[in-house]
Amino acid sequence: MSEAAFTNVPKQVEELLEKCGTTSRRNFLKTSGLLVVSLTASPLVAKAGSQAAAPQAGGPYPDPDFRQLDSWIVIHEDNTATFYVGKTDLGQGTGTAFRQLMSDELDMPFDKTTCIMGVTDLTVDQGGSGGSDAIQVDGWPMRRVAAEARRVLLDMASKRFGVPADQLSVVEGVIMVKADTTKKVTYGELIGGKRFNVSLTGNNIDATTGQAKVKPVQDLKIVGKSPQRDDIPAKVDGSIKYAVDVKVPGMVHARNVRPPMAGAKLISIDEASVRNIPGFIKVVSKGNYVAVVCQREEQAIAAARQLKVNWEKPATAQFPSSEDLFNYMRSATPTSTQRPNPVGNPDTALMGAATVIDAEYEIPFQGHTAIGPAHAMADPSNGQMTIYSNDMKSYGLRTGVAQFLEMPRDRVRVVWMEGPQAYGRTAADDAGFEAAFLAKEVGRPVRVQWMRQEETAWDTKGPAFTVKMRGGFDAQGNLVAVDYEARAADYNHLGYNEPDTVLIAQLMGKRRSTPAPGGGATPSDMYTIPNRRNIAHVVSLPVVWETPLRTGNLRDPNGPQSTFASESFIDELAAAAKADPVEFRLKLLTAGNADNNAFLRARSIAVVKAAAEAYGWDKRPSPKPVSNGNILTGRGIAYTYRSQTVVAEIAEVEVNRKTGHVWVKRLVCAHDCGLVVNPEALRRTIEGGMLHSLSRTLHEEVKFDTEKVTSVDWATHPSLTHLDTPAQIDIVLVNGDPNPNRPDLPHYGAGETVCKPTLAAVANAIYDATGVRLRRIPFRDERMLAALKTAGVV
């Protein structure tokens, strides 16, 4: 079978797949027979076997078997290795980190390895990305299979040299007899281009293991170093091929035509209105989903703009306007309530408290707003469906599209490629479904891309929150109770690539009988407060289908909202107690001793102390006396954790009392995510995460009237810019583990925790500088200025 016959894999994708190995995956599968043999657990064996001699273009596209070592690691004849993992890299260097973890366990030099990610028929299904679990969870099977490969290779060398494996050593992919180092053999010589044929065990992919044990932390040599990220050179010289760049022969272009307001019903389409456009091919519509297909991209854009569509406006308002949103949310009956077990009795404690403080915080809907809109290219050739996509969960897209189009799952494949990241947006990859649907309709490869106004209006949103907090002190000034009650507008929260909830399915009229309940969120901290309760309600907007206010997972879903409230309120309590904000937190962290979370508590104390030390924190209560001059400065701290990653952040602000402008001049982050794989890539991930949340703090709010979103571009849904960038960012990588030299020190996730405390750290710094407490996000100049005026600080 020839390479060209495989599928319509564009040359650039071939190059991507082949980029560093001497043997491509496909050649390897072909020459080794692995494609067939790796299916031993699958009923498709016979089918695949019978097709072994036929062009693979006919499919099917089976799942690589995660219980076969060959599915994870290929050693090439030139003593290089390629790793195949089921994750995707959102631009934070996880692909480089996987190589570090696996190279280290395998004892191969880092620069002799490559990593292929997220292509559904080439890499095992580890679910793609999400939840900051790439290193924390998926890193473990990667380490174990690499260790197993090393064990098998040592075993082979042991037989070759006739000496026990424990009398062999490995240095950079070369095995030597310890007693006679002239006796040596490379991995490539032992197995290059051939299969391991070794079965692995494990009830699920996360549990995948061989017989070998992973190395103790002290023996890791590549982990903990900062090799340059392998994806960056191509991003800098322009040679990278993103999913948005894929082009195949015969490909045509599509653009969507969205309803002009939520809940609009399609009455008629005047196709004649676009027939004069050169290159026009077809209007495709089903239910309220409408798209135009043209030969060229600019033709499709023109046709989408020009197409006359008659929509029927809904009879009633679909949602409150953004100005009325929080009042609506406060008065709505919750659709569900999460009520964790309270500690003590907060109501009684608050009734008996000498001083009660209460406050309410508001966070609007915020968009994912990727720098590049949603896009995908789908190729329906040969009765298959291949989708080129930046979907962070490519495996889910494959399953979802197969169900959506009612195609056998093994006839659908997703080739994951990099793309503009939006931290959760692509987990429900609308464009992938649309491209596949359109490709099926027109029978040709179709590339679809959303327009900016469409993306900003219709992308998934982080839910709006309103949070009521109450706290009480006894007569001696001890904090005796804290009560947290959140309401999140998160009903019908979008799932991952579900064929009945992606936008195209909704517009086609699909409805799930039970919408996803959505979730509020509760604070994550290790404070010991004798009476405490966290309640999280979900409320629904009047309409939850075919709405641009559909909610989805936005980077650390709901954590920034809940932490803004809880960590702002802790600061308000500290101010009421006239206590230093760091001291106040440390007192609450050290108050407990009888819980089973000592590990998390110790690390919480460590990051708060480390952040204060790195900043040069001066102990005093907030606010500081308001100074003369136009620029008021202050500092604020906030702390939280997510899973096992613990973070404290300090913001230093300058507030211009004449304009209301807030500049966060300096950010400090003390970060503990356990074992660090690549410190410099981690630092940049932390910087980006904090600044993303700074953007949400200062700028981002989705505005809407009662029928449509009016934040539709970078002017109306503004983002952080170079002008907002702090002059200084200090990151301290803490390892607060009580025993940081233990051999099994785990690596936790790092992509999202830093997003949580930034909002409160900035709010607390503004309070410190001005004595004004902002409780509604975002802190745009006009809101700050109005608050300063009200407080008489101007």
Place this chain on the structure above:
Amino acid sequence: MSNVTLKVNGKTHTLDIDPSTPLLYILRNDLDLRGPRFGCGLGQCGACTVIINGVATRSCITPVSSVKNEITTLEGLAKNGKLHPIQQAWIDEQVPQCGFCQNGQMMTAKALLDKNPHPTDAQIREGMARTLCRCMTYYRVQAAIKRAAKLIAGIGTGSKKEVTA
């Protein structure tokens, strides 16, 4: 449709196209230059930036018929197989995350440094203010611009394989 002649990165192309087409689509789809990228189509974000006559130009709102001078795209920055100092600085600082906007960051920085080889911090912020990044790599972009200015001036060296803080 009509014949339009474009000079891009030293090569001349004649194309039979609608002259009102934004330059971006011609570069990407006809000339296979994928450095410039679609971000907004409104000239707001900068992902599509190319350099024409020394000016960082938003190709998504530039009709191809209005282009009279040579166009430089990201692909045209490296000379004789050697990265431009801006590109080298971007690697040294390990700037990109997803990288989608970095064409705009680098091309805007190029036009900035060509005009002002030693910009102050304030000039960098102002010069880059309208070039957006949603991975928020701004802090590293600004550091890389300062590093590139030094490389261009002949101070500083190229990249090591390992990153140091």
